[in-house]
Amino acid sequence: MNDPRQARPTLLYVDDEEMACKYFARAVGNEYEVLLAGSAEEAISILRGKGSRIAILVTDFRMPGRDGGDLLRQVALESPQIVRILVTAYADKDMLLQTVNTGEVFRILEKPLELGQVRETLRLAAERYRERTVRHQRLVAIDETLAFLAHELNTPLAAIANFARGIESRIAAEYNPQRQSEIGQAATSMHDNAQYCLAVISSFLQSVRSNGSRASPQNNTSREVTAGTLVAALLDTYPFAGQQREWVQVEVHGDFAVHTLPNCVALVLSSLLSNALRALDGVGSPSLRFVVADEPDAAIRICDNGPGIPPEVMGRLLVDPVTTHAGTGGNGLGMIFCNRVMQSFGGGIRIESTSGVGTTVTLDFPNTKSRMHRSNR
Structure with missing residues (x-):
């Protein structure tokens, strides 16, 4: 080449x-x-x-x-x-x-x-x-990233799904009816969530590859995907639990087209929404806002009123696998992945957090502030 x-x-x-x-x-x-x-x-x-x-x-x-x-x-x-x-x-x-x-x-x-x-x-x-x-070089880079993630996640997710079915089949003879129900519900939840993740990985990887292989100048006449549309689609399809959907509000101060790999941006938004919901677990009056704005630069902000990110974690969040949610399955790889996806097409991520007040994650899009920033207020 x-x-x-x-x-x-x-x-x-x-x-x-x-x-x-x-x-x-x-x-x-x-x-x-x-x-x-x-x-x-x-x-x-x-x-x-x-x-x-x-x-x-x-x-x-x-x-x-x-x-x-x-x-x-x-x-x-x-x-x-x-x-x-x-x-x-x-x-x-x-x-x-x-x-x-x-x-x-x-x-x-x-x-x-x-x-x-x-x-x-x-x-x-x-x-x-x-x-x-x-x-093309960016598509190759993102395809390699997604293929790596699919390879790393498919095997453990399939194992979780199989273990969950095994638990369901064995509990009847070993526990009283109440305990059977509790364990059975947990096993079913494990299985359903594992299957959901497997389906997302498979369909998303295929979608990105298909769109990349069809990309050509004449396709630019197709309907634009906007930031507001991506947020709306995410909220329509995300598997919220309990009252979580009621915590979320959307503000559109100026919509803009997402020209490069909107599927990848959708995955980033899904990961950031998951992080924010996890941070809000146990907060008295949880609040989460998506803000779409095209001025002064095109950006999507995700703002929550959770406990904030500790300073010792903030300094490493986008470069090292650190997490404040290890007890609930977090491994710190999500933000690194989001970082790489946004950088792959010239965008960037900024994170601001105040202990006891909340966190704001901003996605900056190409031709805006493409550098990566981290600040502690």
């Missing part, structure tokens, strides 16, 4: 006219490493040998044998990371519409080529390639 920061992106120019190839190479050779092909077949051969280096494909449409449109379709399937540009001297409206609408081309250049337009189009194409490459 090309380094997205490379000084001279590699470009493949395809045209059956030798003079056109030479002219193009001379015109942009100072800014790009230019590879030349005289046909679609030769271009495919070069792509198979050097495809990992190539950032941009520029091809003429009318060529003997396979035309440029056919070449673009194959490259779109086999090397979707390459930014594709079509050159044509023919006003073939149907062909142009089909090529654009199927997402096979980034831009269309008309012959005779105007050098200024060519350079601007190539600049935009190189920028698009860098964006695609960075996004």
Whole structure:
């Protein structure tokens, strides 16, 4: 894979006219490493040998044998990371519409080529390639993280579910009816929660992978996912216990689109909600607020009036596996995971906590305060 920061992106120019190839190479050779092909077949051969280096494909449409449109379709399937540009001297409206609408081309250049337009189009194409490459690297990083979590959690969760069923089947002969009921309810709860976690892990991992594999510029026309929508969906599906849902309020002071990996953000929100609810257990008048705001920067805040986080834990919370809830199953890995997810697409987490007053966790989104902050008031 090309380094997205490379000084001279590699470009493949395809045209059956030798003079056109030479002219193009001379015109942009100072800014790009230019590879030349005289046909679609030769271009495919070069792509198979050097495809990992190539950032941009520029091809003429009318060529003997396979035309440029056919070449673009194959490259779109086999090397979707390459930014594709079509050159044509023919006003073939149907062909142009089909090529654009199927997402096979980034831009269309008309012959005779105007050098200024060519350079601007190539600049935009190189920028698009860098964006695609960075996004792919982030998807790989988050996929590896999720795969690791799935591997680490699936086995113990399955074991818990099996143990719970075993407990249910054995208690009848060993305890009085009241004790049987208590243990049976606990075993059922263990089993149901383990099964719920297994289902969440499986469906979420599949969703992220599927969305990542389908990602392409034409998908940007789909309905935007907003921060407010993510919060609302979380509260609709989260398995609240008892009166917990009544503790939660939502304030939207300005909604905003979550452009990158909304499924990952949803998982972060779910983890933070779980932490906040655990902190509120035993609080006299529990209160938990989700605040969505787009000013001064896009952010989601989760505010609770729990006991707060001890200073000795605050200093290590985002970097070490520390927890204040070890007795109820906490292991301190949740905040580290949330930290990595937010950082993977340029966001950040800030945590503020006051002993005896409560805690506020703020998710900052890309193009805002992307640095990680921790402060104790």
